[in-house]
Amino acid sequence: MVPTTPNPEHRDPEYWTAELMPLLQEIDTGLRHAVPKAKAFFETYQKKPINRPLLSNLIRYFTLEYLRAHGKEASEEENESDGSWGFEGLSNNGIEIHYRNSRIRLRKGVEAPMPNTHSSLQFYQQVFPEMEDTQIYANLIVLWNLNAKLEYDSDMQLIRTKGLSRNKKEVTYIFRHKVVLTGVDLTRVVESEYSLPSELPMTDTTAKTGTTDAD
């Protein structure tokens, strides 16, 4: 498929879900691959109860590995430090993916976290300071989460943020949308399915002796 540039003017979540579906499928597969590996770290190697914050970080680590191995332009989310907060090396930064002229941040959670740095506020406000260099047209957040049993069951949200509320206590959204994956392997080849035998009911009248298939 030849990548095209999504139209940044679109405010419809369905449009963006469709645009990003191949990536969302890949993220979903990556998370499905990462969660058991991360849990195995505690259950098999440490033989200790799961440490939830560390589990999340391990999932992020294995997901990032998976996405990179599958050709995605993914990295640790850029350092959010704006020089005054000293957030370098903060362990729960998400993953940043560049995909079809969009910048996507993959974070664990149910709400987009409050932007606490200038750079993350810019991200939330759809400001594209590097647009001329990077050709980024949209900033999006993909939130994923685990269920009560610490299993991943395709719980993903696609979010496009607008900024902060007037009282600066809440994140406002252009849209916030539960991702429904197609459940279809887009590369799948569906073979022909016969409801009748493939040999047709014609009798070979050239056969002088012997039996036919029907025998």
Next chain:
Amino acid sequence: MLINGERVRQAREFKGLTQAGLARCAGVSQAAIAQIEASAFISSDALATAIAKCTSFPLRFFQQDDPLDINLGSLQFRAHTCMGKRELAEGHRHAQVMLEVFLKLRKNARPIPVKIPHSGASPVVAAKATRSVLGLDSKSPVPHLLNILEWHGVVALVIPDVPSRDAFSFWFDGLPVMALSANRSGDRSRLSIAHELGHLVLHNGKSRLEVDDHEADDFAGEFLMPEASMLEEIRTPVTLSSIAALKPRWRVSIQALIYRAKELDIITQRQYRYLFEQLSSVGWRTKEPVTIEPEKPRAFRQLAEFVYGNPTDVRKMSDEMLIDNALMRDVITKYAPKAENIQGGPHSSRVVTLQRRA
């Protein structure tokens, strides 16, 4: 040497040549070719040989009686765009030649009775009735469509890939015949086959100028995507994702499913336009995800195996059928081989192989 002018015309059009083109190749004037085609003609051996060489048919081909009389006006086409006269003739000639080979081969077998109905009812009613005649229930997806049609007497012929033509059909001497362009995607060709089935059921004896092609579309829609099932399975809100999920089950394109949803008022015209906009934006308009394996007809090759063995002695077959060896070899591959020769074989949960008792 006495050669049949009708056969010269047939071979020339089969090859996609104009009279001038054949004349240039054979080293004579266009008028000479026109004269030959106008009647049975005594030609010099050299000219007959040149015509044979230019058209890739053996000399004996031109010494046969007239070709089968297929009324060109009876051909029902499913095409992308308006087809040129030469393309029309080329498709017609391929079907004519291959039907002749098929009928020769069929003399060596007890043929399958034709059970394709004729109907004067509305396309939707006719599609429902045809499903029933073919042993399909009213709501399930259609499995291997060509296999079912061949089991009910349809003669399916594969003709070369011409971009502007998908398929055409006609009745010949009581036989329902479909000519299908090679190299189409499985989902597209299934829709074409259902469309042609619509013509065969609804429009027997009518010329393509008399019939409304939309009737065949309506027939195909109901035949492959029954209304009752679509109303159950296409749930609102309809998204590209939810529609794409139906493709492997119904074995039709995402575009066909969107169109069907609009036709059945499951989505509005505006939603329809929006979904197509999305299709374009993700590149699915030109290349859809989820590949539906193309269906291949079987009867032609099965008959060839009766007469010329399995593996088929194509050289002997082409000699006797008066067709160029390379062409015949290529034609054979367009048909499904015997199941046991296929890696994995055609299979289905609905086809049960009984084991011998120990």
